[in-house]
Amino acid sequence: MTENDGKYIFGVVKVGDKGQIVIPRDARKVYDIKPGDALLVLGDQRGMALLKTEIFQSVINQAMEGLTK
DSSP states (O other): OEEETTEEEOOOOOOOTTSOOOOOHHHHHHTTOOTTOOEEEEEETTEEEEEEHHHHHHHHHHHHHHHHO
């Protein structure tokens, strides 16, 4: 794992026959990803990102609070 100002390179993963990848141990540790956690897959033309759904939900809740005030 390489870290630079809070940005990481965890290495390369391969996509298996069923389209599955293994999230590297260091990445799971840094982002506190545990078995059974739900991840949201986001993407655009340049690539994709994974985000824990609880973090996404927190952002949505904050946005909704701003709308009701």
